[in-house]
Amino acid sequence: MWALVFGVPPEPFDIPDDANVLTKNFGSSPVALQQVPDPVLLHDDWVITRPRLTGICGSDSKQILLDFGAGDADNAMAAFCSFPQVMGHEVVADVVELGPKARGLEVGQRVVLNPWLSCRPRGVEPPCPACQSGDYSLCWSFCDGDIKPGIHTGVSADVTGGYAELMPAHDSMLFAVPDSVPDELAVFADPFSVSLHAVTRHPPPRSGRVLVYGAGSLGLCAVAILRALYPDVAVAAVARFDAQAELARRFGAELVLAHEPRLAVIEELVRWGGGRLWQPLHGLPMAHPGAVDVVYDTIGKPETFEVGVRVLTARGTLVKAGVHAPGRWEWSPLYFKEINWVGSNAFGIEEVDGHRRHAIAHYLDLVVDSRIDLRPMLTHVFRLNQWRDAFLAIANQGDSGAVKVAIDQR
CATH class of the missing domain: 3.90.180.10 (Medium-chain alcohol dehydrogenases, catalytic domain)
Known part of the structure; x- marks a missing residue:
């Protein structure tokens, strides 16, 4: 063959x-x-x-x-x-x-x-x-x-x-x-299930605010999942390309930001979420209190982590769903705000609407019910x-x- x-x-x-x-x-x-x-x-x-x-x-x-x-x-x-x-x-x-x-x-x-x-x-x-x-x-x-x-x-x-x-x-x-x-x-079915695992294992609080970092397949699936399963949650997304940004809006993100400059990303998220910004001697400012409850990072680069921890609220959650090479990043907000930094690896049996089934079975059901397209x-x-x-x-x-x-x- x-x-x-x-x-x-x-x-x-x-x-x-x-x-x-x-x-x-x-x-x-x-x-x-x-x-x-x-x-x-x-x-x-x-x-x-x-x-x-x-x-x-x-x-x-x-x-x-x-x-x-x-x-x-x-x-x-x-x-x-x-x-x-x-x-x-x-x-x-x-x-x-x-x-x-x-x-x-x-x-x-x-x-x-x-x-x-x-x-x-x-x-x-x-x-x-x-x-x-x-x-x-x-x-x-x-x-x-x-x-x-x-x-x-x-x-x-x-x-x-x-x-x-x-x-x-x-x-x-x-x-x-x-x-x-x-x-x-x-x-x-597969990329949806990866994002379903990330979101349902680390769900946003009721009426909370979340950031989906990246608008490739995993990020866009995450936006669609949040809209379908957590309709009271406010969703922002960071997209690198115009086609991704258009789909993020179409799938229900209320705020869609370009990925650069990172300072503008932080400022816009704080303006959207109501946090307060503090400027250090050098580098990016930090929001405290923060503006976002959960960041679903589908990129996984040091540059995206640095933004995520700066905009998260105290004891918020940074979910690493993206795969990239390691690198140094300024992570002092991680300990200062007692942020939960957690990996999310693929999928298995997941709970949706109180039912435990394989993630792919959940996906097919949601498609048949016209809840996801x-x-x-x-x-x-x-x-x-x-x-x-x-x-x-x-x-x-x-x-x-x-x-x-x-x-x-x-």
Whole structure:
């Protein structure tokens, strides 16, 4: 089958002299479209699917565009992956082959992928405490069993992802898509679930004020979730690109700010939220009392943390949902205001409206009930053999207007 493989000699192509950094990085990225063996059933309860539509996750684009930063050389997560990889984990697919012990699925059924390679997919018994509690993204077994290390589909050398003509999956990793839900909505199940976990595990107070930092897929999903599940909460968002800002407003953010200059971001948020600003000898001012109860940071850079802790109220919460290289940041407001700084990693069994279900099941229900409609986020689709154009659209978002880009194999 044809597959986009990371961890192989790159396919060189011409890069314009005036290209931006990401485009130049892309020119030397170790990725190529190759023919590889068709996937096999890894265990008897696995199945083979044919991807229909695969979203390009922010983590995938960072990896292929070499955008994690120079400070990422000692990233501890490197222990939980194996190469070469066929990435792509935001997948809508058709089931084409069933293992003899696969249950709950039929050939021809349209499904969406829950990508976590936790205990059950790996055949680990008994399941670890994290899996028993439904925290699949915190599984203890990501390097165990006879499947090569990898936290999810697309980062294990054995479990090829959706940037390919075929994709394997365990029967527990696939959710049937209702007929009323088009592929263009089903493809958002994964990023929506990531943001659902971040928001519902660290919910805003009633009638509170929150900031969604970043308006890519995770940020826009967070805005939509806040509007659907917490209608009394005031939402502000920071967006880098015009297309993102337009969608943030469309999804219900009442205040949308450009990402620079950061001083203006702080001043506008304090003006909006009613805090008080205090100017130090150098650097950015701090609000005390602060103007924001919770910051959902979908960027995860030192520059965004510095703004977040300055605008948060005392004992507010800074939720790190974005992935980026580490770096020094001025974090004295973190201890002074006793701010809760917490990571948010993917999703599992989540509680919505008093019901505990898998995050993807919640998403499909909310779509069927017309409470969530993320279709405007899907701005660009490309065929698999147009993979360069897809990643160039992401590398040049300011010009392309790309928000969510997907590989279409229908």
